[in-house]
Amino acid sequence: MAEAADEAELGLLECRVCFERYGPGGQRRPRNLPCGHVLCRGCVEALGGPERRRLECPFCRRPCGLCETSDCLPLLQLLELLGPGGRSPSALGRAAGGAAPPRLQLSLGGWGSLLNPTGVAACRRSGRLAVAHDGKKRIHVFGPSGSCLQRFGERGDAGNDIKYPLGVAVTADGHVVVTDGGDRSVKAFDFEGRGTLAVREGFCLPWGLGATPECDVMVTDAEAGALYRLTADFGSGKLKKCQLVRSKLTNPRGVAVCPSSGAVVVIEHLKTEGPSSCSTRMKIFSADMTLIGQMDSFGLNLVFPSKIYTTAVAFDKEGCIVVTDVCSQAVICLGKPEEFPIFNPLVSHGLSYPVGLTYTANNSLVVLDSGDHSVKIYSSA
Missing domain, CATH: 2.120.10.30 (TolB, C-terminal domain)
Structure with a gap:
């Protein structure tokens, strides 16, 4: 179970566009796109442009409007479970047997x-x-x-x-x-x-x-x-x-x-x-x-x-x-x-x-x- 939790945090708690760790609020809050991919709020707004109306998923290219995005509740629940003292991705990589970054x-x-x-x-x-x-x-x-x-x-x-x-x-x-x-x-x-x-x-x-x-x-x-x-x-x-x-x-x-x-x-x-x-x-x-x-x-x-x-x-x-x-x-x-x-x-x-x-x-x-x-x-x- 410990290894599974380590792998989940390492793979899920980082926005795959800006590589910043998700957070419970502000620009780092995880948002679902209609296609199922997840980005942080900051990247969603940046991809939406100055008018913040529509964006294109950076992974599958499916277009959507900002009003179609929603909070990613599973990730928010995982963040709450780990709490503010959750381990950093680099430490998790070592715990799960992966190589630590240089x-x-x-x-x-x-x-x-x-x-x-x-x-x-x-x-x-x-x-x-x-x-x-x-x-x-x-x-x-x-x-x-x-x-x-x-x-x-x-x-x-x-x-x-x-x-x-x-x-x-x-x-x-x-x-x-x-x-x-x-x-x-x-x-x-x-x-x-x-x-x-x-x-x-x-x-x-x-x-x-x-x-x-x-x-x-x-x-x-x-x-x-x-x-x-x-x-x-x-x-x-x-x-x-x-x-x-x-x-x-x-x-x-x-x-x-x-x-x-x-x-x-x-x-x-x-x-x-x-x-x-x-x-x-x-x-x-x-x-x-x-x-x-x-x-x-x-x-x-x-x-x-x-x-x-x-x-x-x-x-x-x-x-x-x-x-x-x-x-x-x-x-x-x-x-x-x-x-x-x-x-x-x-x-x-x-x-x-x-x-x-x-x-x-x-x-x-x-x-x-x-x-x-x-x-x-x-x-x-």
Whole structure:
């Protein structure tokens, strides 16, 4: 009975639009829609628009009027039963045997230190973080304790010039690789900031980067609609191969490689007609670049309670796809490629505009928040 009560509270006492816990009164009071779905009063009124006359159910799209909604008496009775001292959803998740959500452990940077950051990557060997941003020195290297160890990539500085960084990755042998939109190149550095390689030919607009376990780098070209595999000896600065592995993509940006399986996820940014003029699409490829799945914002919206506009993607140690969503200002786990998509919010509070995502060797979640120019590190559950 205790486990059943835990599961009921975890699944029922949270509005699936705003993810706020229901309450007995005010904006958090649960309301029934005629279709049977339940929202909090605040979300019902927000969906009804300024005139508050009609709304569309965000889950099944059935239209209804605000006068057709009613109090959800079973949930109100459950709230009364639990009382004001009812346990929080995170605690209930642990009691029911589920994994606890990650907790904010450390926040780095901030305005004045980072300026409009665009990418973050972790060195699994040393624990260092490389952050790309638009400040004077384009790359900041942070140590595991959060101290800034190195800054490099000042524009115009011969040998390590970075004009406009778009993405960053760290290879398994400890080199920082950056896509530079200013001169449409891919550049590699050691952690001291010394440039070791610059590939300036063949790219239209290199954007996203994903490091493979073999020290190769996957590079998206947003303008060419292509995905490349870059093989190089970064230490000696020798380019071995730049191989086109996928073409006919639509404005590809973020990319991630699964360390265990070699699966690759690419985020495409789409232009659509109508009030919502932009959406994203995720394409999942096997290690041999066979397409094994895809889903766009519209398709995800049919499965999940809110539209997902993805800006970054990563794999956790279990091989699950994890994305940032700027619509809900959240980090969401979408499951393994073979079970994609599921819906498991990992971080739903405290983010402004998440644009970067990576995992450290100890499975800490690292989120780059461009909204407040910071790097937020969450301990693993």
